[in-house]
Amino acid sequence: MGGGRLPCCDKSKVKRGPWSPSEDIKLVAFIQKHGHPNWRKLPKQAGLLRCGKSCRLRWINYLRPDLKRGNFTPQEEHSIIRLHATFGNKWSKIASHLPGRTDNEIKNVWNTYLKKRSLQRLKMANINTTDDTPNSSSSNISNSDQNIHNEEPANQEISSSHDQQLTPVIEYPKVIEVAAIGPIPVDDIIQKPLAPSASTLSSINSTQEYKAGSNCYDINPTCYNDKIINNIDIKFPDNLVSYSEDELWNMVVESPRPPINLDHRHHDVNYESQKSGLEKMEAVEYWVRLLEDELGLDHEKDSIANITTGTTSQQINQNHYQTMSNKMDQEETEIWCKISDQISPMWPTFAHSFDLY
DNA sequence: AAAATTTTCAACCGCAGAGAC
DNA sequence: AGTCTCTGCGGTTGAAAATTT
Numbered sequence: 001m002g003g004g005r006l007p008c009c010d011k012s013k014v015k016r017g018p019w020s021p022s023e024d025i026k027l028v029a030f031i032q033k034h035g036h037p038n039w040r041k042l043p044k045q046a047g048l049l050r051c052g053k054s055c056r057l058r059w060i061n062y063l064r065p066d067l068k069r070g071n072f073t074p075q076e077e078h079s080i081i082r083l084h085a086t087f088g089n090k091w092s093k094i095a096s097h098l099p100g101r102t103d104n105e106i107k108n109v110w111n112t113y114l115k116k117r118s119l120q121r122l123k124m125a126n127i128n129t130t131d132d133t134p135n136s137s138s139s140n141i142s143n144s145d146q147n148i149h150n151e152e153p154a155n156q157e158i159s160s161s162h163d164q165q166l167t168p169v170i171e172y173p174k175v176i177e178v179a180a181i182g183p184i185p186v187d188d189i190i191q192k193p194l195a196p197s198a199s200t201l202s203s204i205n206s207t208q209e210y211k212a213g214s215n216c217y218d219i220n221p222t223c224y225n226d227k228i229i230n231n232i233d234i235k236f237p238d239n240l241v242s243y244s245e246d247e248l249w250n251m252v253v254e255s256p257r258p259p260i261n262l263d264h265r266h267h268d269v270n271y272e273s274q275k276s277g278l279e280k281m282e283a284v285e286y287w288v289r290l291l292e293d294e295l296g297l298d299h300e301k302d303s304i305a306n307i308t309t310g311t312t313s314q315q316i317n318q319n320h321y322q323t324m325s326n327k328m329d330q331e332e333t334e335i336w337c338k339i340s341d342q343i344s345p346m347w348p349t350f351a352h353s354f355d356l357y
Numbered sequence: 358a359a360a361a362t363t364t365t366c367a368a369c370c371g372c373a374g375a376g377a378c
Numbered sequence: 379a380g381t382c383t384c385t386g387c388g389g390t391t392g393a394a395a396a397t398t399t
Contacts, residue, residue: 018367020391040384056385057368092387103387108366 009051014043016051019058023048027055028063061102069101072109080106081118 015023030046036059038051047335048055072080083094091103091110098106 016369038384051369053385054368061367061387089388102369107388112365356366 009040009043009053011051013049014051014054016054019085020064023050024058024063027058031059031063057104061104066100067102076101077109077114080110080114081121084110084114084118289329 019027026046026048030042034045036056039056041053042048042055043050046055050058067302080094083097087093089107091107093102095103095106224317
């Protein structure tokens with residue numbers, strides 16, 4: 001092909017940089033309704049001034065409903081270190097073993113601090129074994145890699161079963177209620193030890209999963225924190241493209257329902273808030289808070305909460321949120337201490353990575 | 358308190374492979 | 379078989395946030 005590679009889009013005519021909430025909503029709404037049979041055509045069809053690649057990336061790395069959010073757990077970090085030793089920089093391969101995590105996210109975590117930690121650990125292991133093995137450091141690394149490789153399937157099972165045994169069972173609501181935009185029926189929530197890979201789920205095939213005639217996109221099944229959540233249906237108005245930024249934002253703000261992407265902590269706090277019988281008004285604020293977190297709009301917390309509820313109960317809710325958050329941190333730490341105690345003897349090379357928490 | 362430095366991570370870029378024609 | 383288009387992947391960038399000086 002002469003003349004070099006054709007650009008994927010006219011860069012002078014597309015918007016670049018961070019995505020706005022309204023762009024996110026437009027993209028999610030479009031994909032729910034039509035799927036994404038063709039990324040290149042999608043921006044125009046969805047009314048977005050974005051490159052198709054940019055849309056795809058935004059969906060896969062941020063907007064997919066099956067994404068886990070928040071910090072990586074010690075177990076996940078453990079897995080990344082082991083998987084990286086096995087696969088190298090095959091981020092999508094590694095991501096396929098970590099449900100709800102994206103290759104980009106894993107790559108970032110690795111490059112920011114797991115790489116350093118892994119190297120430190122290998123160094124320590126090298127120092128500790130110098131007396132036993134007169135080999136060079138490279139041979140030590142190879143040995144540990146070999147161990148990791150051999151242990152791979154066994155460890156996978158061990159960690160999964162421990163996870164099942166030690167993670168508190170959370171009763172998720174059958175239907176995630178609330179919403180101005182529409183209901184979110186959660187038809188089925190099934191525990192599954194090894195969920196489908198994130199990368200697999202990222203490639204939603206529209207012909208398979210777009211429910212013809214149902215006017216909504218069926219993400220099925222959606223894996224979430226070792227749970228499978230089927231049939232999350234969110235209905236947006238048909239003429240979404242014609243809505244202004246403010247209208248779209250108000251549409252969401254006025255809706256007292258959980259955001260599209262819920263991490264396990266959000267689920268748990270939401271559940272707790274129901275259990276403790278928080279008043280609906282507080283629930284509204286709670287939902288707004290979650291959505292703000294989701295869209296990174298912390299700075300608007302006060303104004304939006306007040307607009308939405310017209311009250312000052314935000315402080316109460318803030319305290320509740322903080323309490324629940326602390327509770328979850330504490331519970332999570334306890335769980336991982338238990339797991340650490342049981343797993344450490346099996347992974348001598350990396351056993352002490354839990355110490356860093 | 359301000360400036361400098363480091364860290365984080367969302368987004369971009371270009372290449373390679375698969376599949377359609 | 380060759381060409382072209384599209385998607386997915388891994389490396390890289392750079393703005394924002396966090397930390398240090």
